[in-house]
Amino acid sequence: PETHEVYVFNRHGQHISTKSALTGTLIYSFTYNVNAINGKISSVTDAAGNKLYILRDYSNQVKSIENSQGEKCRLSMNRQGLLASFTTSSNYAIKFNYQGNLDALLTSRTDSWGKSTLYKYDEYGRVIQVILPTGDVMRLNNRLAFDGTTKLLVSYNDIDLTRLDVGDKYISKNLLQGDEVYTLERLSHINPSTKGSSHKLAMRKRDTSHLEIESTSSPVIADSWSKMSELWPLPSIMRIIYNSENVKRIEWKYFVRRNSASSIPNKLSGNTGNDPIKKPSLTSIGRKLKFNGNTILSIEYDKDANQQTLFDHSNRPILHMAFDNVARPIKFISNFNLTPVALEYDQFGRLLSWKRGTLSLQLSYDLKGRVTNVKHGDGSSTTLKYADTNLGPTEIIKSGGSSRYLLQYDANGGLTAIMTPAGHRNELYRQVSLGFYKLLFLPSGFHNPFTLQYDEWGRTITKLLPNNSGRKVMIYNSMSLIQTELCGAEKTEYIYHTGSDLIKSINKASSDNFDYKAEYRHQGSLLKEERIRFNSRTELSNYKLRYKYDGVGHINEVEFELQGRSVETKKLKYSMLTGMEEGVDSFIFKRHSANVVQIGDERLLKTIATDSYGRMVGITFSVWNKELFSQVIQYEPRRSRIAQSRLKYSANYINSNYSYTSSGFLEQVLISGSSSVSNVVARLLFGYDIDGNLKSIQEGDKELKIRRDEAGRARSFSDNGEDQFMIDERGFTISRDSTHKYMWNANGQLIGVMLKDGTQNDLTITYHYDHKNRLMSRFVTSSSNTQNRTQFIYDETRPSSISHCIIDSRIIGFIYDTNGHLIALTIEGTKYYVASDHLGSPVAVYTGDGVL
Numbered sequence: 108p109e110t111h112e113v114y115v116f117n118r119h120g121q122h123i124s125t126k127s128a129l130t131g132t133l134i135y136s137f138t139y140n141v142n143a144i145n146g147k148i149s150s151v152t153d154a155a156g157n158k159l160y161i162l163r164d165y166s167n168q169v170k171s172i173e174n175s176q177g178e179k180c181r182l183s184m185n186r187q188g189l190l191a192s193f194t195t196s197s198n199y200a201i202k203f204n205y206q207g208n209l210d211a212l213l214t215s216r217t218d219s220w221g222k223s224t225l226y227k228y229d230e231y232g233r234v235i236q237v238i239l240p241t242g243d244v245m246r247l248n249n250r251l252a253f254d255g256t257t258k259l260l261v262s263y264n265d266i267d268l269t270r271l272d273v274g275d276k277y278i279s280k281n282l283l284q285g286d287e288v289y290t291l292e293r294l295s296h297i298n299p300s301t302k303g304s305s306h307k308l309a310m311r312k313r314d315t316s317h318l319e320i321e322s323t324s325s326p327v328i329a330d331s332w333s334k335m336s337e338l339w340p341l342p343s344i345m346r347i348i349y350n351s352e353n354v355k356r357i358e359w360k361y362f363v364r365r366n367s368a369s370s371i372p373n374k375l376s377g378n379t380g381n382d383p384i385k386k387p388s389l390t391s392i393g394r395k396l397k398f399n400g401n402t403i404l405s406i407e408y409d410k411d412a413n414q415q416t417l418f419d420h421s422n423r424p425i426l427h428m429a430f431d432n433v434a435r436p437i438k439f440i441s442n443f444n445l446t447p448v449a450l451e452y453d454q455f456g457r458l459l460s461w462k463r464g465t466l467s468l469q470l471s472y473d474l475k476g477r478v479t480n481v482k483h484g485d486g487s488s489t490t491l492k493y494a495d496t497n498l499g500p501t502e503i504i505k506s507g508g509s510s511r512y513l514l515q516y517d518a519n520g521g522l523t524a525i526m527t528p529a530g531h532r533n534e535l536y537r538q539v540s541l542g543f544y545k546l547l548f549l550p551s552g553f554h555n556p557f558t559l560q561y562d563e564w565g566r567t568i569t570k571l572l573p574n575n576s577g578r579k580v581m582i583y584n585s586m587s588l589i590q591t592e593l594c595g596a597e598k599t600e601y602i603y604h605t606g607s608d609l610i611k612s613i614n615k616a617s618s619d620n621f622d623y624k625a626e627y628r629h630q631g632s633l634l635k636e637e638r639i640r641f642n643s644r645t646e647l648s649n650y651k652l653r654y655k656y657d658g659v660g661h662i663n664e665v666e667f668e669l670q671g672r673s674v675e676t677k678k679l680k681y682s683m684l685t686g687m688e689e690g691v692d693s694f695i696f697k698r699h700s701a702n703v704v705q706i707g708d709e710r711l712l713k714t715i716a717t718d719s720y721g722r723m724v725g726i727t728f729s730v731w732n733k734e735l736f737s738q739v740i741q742y743e744p745r746r747s748r749i750a751q752s753r754l755k756y757s758a759n760y761i762n763s764n765y766s767y768t769s770s771g772f773l774e775q776v777l778i779s780g781s782s783s784v785s786n787v788v789a790r791l792l793f794g795y796d797i798d799g800n801l802k803s804i805q806e807g808d809k810e811l812k813i814r815r816d817e818a819g820r821a822r823s824f825s826d827n828g829e830d831q832f833m834i835d836e837r838g839f840t841i842s843r844d845s846t847h848k849y850m851w852n853a854n855g856q857l858i859g860v861m862l863k864d865g866t867q868n869d870l871t872i873t874y875h876y877d878h879k880n881r882l883m884s885r886f887v888t889s890s891s892n893t894q895n896r897t898q899f900i901y902d903e904t905r906p907s908s909i910s911h912c913i914i915d916s917r918i919i920g921f922i923y924d925t926n927g928h929l930i931a932l933t934i935e936g937t938k939y940y941v942a943s944d945h946l947g948s949p950v951a952v953y954t955g956d957g958v959l
Contacts, residue, residue, distance in 0.1 A: 178196040212228050243563060259272075492504070661679070
């Protein structure tokens, strides 16, 4: 049921074909070297005719596996017929060693990268010890409890981590902390309901939420084999329980439609009525999605038309998907004003072209099935060349042939170097060390590499800057959750609720006395309160955020409290059918069609229009029915690049025309003003070096030139070449002439700027960041010790966007539209409207009466 496949076997019990349960079309076919019970598989063929050959030696052991494009994987077997080595077409090899004869057990696994894993077993053949490539030791202790429960204890480097309890009707994963045992996750089987063959599973997740899943038999399999359908159930109902007040119920209702004509008994055939009437054939299969009892959408597959249709909650068709005879999608057609998509494949089933209106993409392949060219609708293309090996591309050539990138690989197929068109070489290395792995990156122009250290589970444990000029260290707890983070002079500690991955508090401290503590309260798995406290030396305000939720877990209210005083309550509204945001505070979001969204309150009306490709083409911004701002965007016909943008402020406008190089870089901008479209008032020309780095900006007679070093980093940026930038061994810009000094932390974040103009107006700017790497505060101190403080606050509705800003004692609140673009701000309770362009950049601020 997961893949909708049916397996067909011959009389010898050999798997000879795989078919689609929905369409009945062939997916794979299998052939054997002997048509007997001892036959061995010799080839696999897919629906497109691609073949996979399994070649054997004189003893009938597999020697190699080849595809129809000539790629080969080599295998070797030991005397017991067990796999001894496996080598891919790129020469990556894995070797296996075993112990024993009849019941041989794997004792070691070694690959070309030098990674070796050793295994040890008990007398019953169960793994009891694993020595990882880093030298770490994992032990497994399996025992049977008196109640019949199997308990599997997992320890790592002699530290007990987790215990898995397996009973007749449940499986639980437990955290061990000293003598305490806490349940992290639990999967249990609940007695079947009265709905015939339904089954029910319950799961307790690590965030303390509960998940319940009910299943039902597959109607497609039941049509031909009812007993088998009970063995392969389909999920039908899922309940997500965050707490006693917030529950999500997601339900799939499966249905089939039959050919009514085939259900009529054929009286002319001599049917006396005693013979069983054959079931009508299936014409379509579908399922309907319900959310908390409300129908959201449904999907129906028409077998005769080989087409799948998506319907909305009122059963109106939204999207049609057409398939070819081997079930590959070939066309997507929307019932709304959206341009359809067409796909084409070659004889081997590889994607040959993608077309959507005037946009297109074409791919070419070599005899080995590797992509050799990618061509866009405007004629620009990227060419990939390969050496006489089975490695990746060794050359990548952009349109025009002037930009050529060279790639190098090691003997195992791993990428080791990239050379840019200008000849700058960037190198990659990977090493196995004691207790961790190393990934080293040496950019062009650097004498020492950047180093990333990670453990066996892929977790980053250390980031080292060149020549050990800075480091970031991550320490994890027994649940693999980040516990401590050390970044230069900064330290961040994470404390979790016992037995879950919900954060209880976070403490962050730095050497400049910027310390704060974040505390979190949850109800079930939902965050109810967030409290941030600063030490007195930071001179920042403590604040608290309280969250309320609707019945399905959406945040519908955020209360902001500053220094113990309630400041603002933000209210949000979501659709019960789609889950999309429908409003915030006094603003209402209306989606009249697939191409138009209107946002407004009692004064403002903002309209956002998109074309049939989903691209933003128009913005209008009106207050009291008077249009104050608008933007109209036109795109290149064969690429989704902006060709023209027209900004209008009341009666004035700015018209910008854009043109691009063959490589896709912005080449020219023509800007005209209000008097005439043809009256060009500004012309910007952009020049690039062979690597694609910006090297010049020309406006009229003025030209700004950018001088770069051998690594492509900017060293000067001015019309006379006097602006000099100093870059340290980490690659960070630390000064601009003698007037600007820049300071960075080990995380690559700007933490300080010193501006000197030789007078008494010198400034020092200091930046601080929170545990999510978001800007938290900015301090501007003058030479006379006067200070300006700006504090930034974020909430969980848009975690990456500023919700409030405190400048000295003034509080500014921000409100965003459906695209996350700023639409309004409040200053001490007074609302101002903000017009933003298509990128979300604010371009104008208006009062409530529409005054700029």
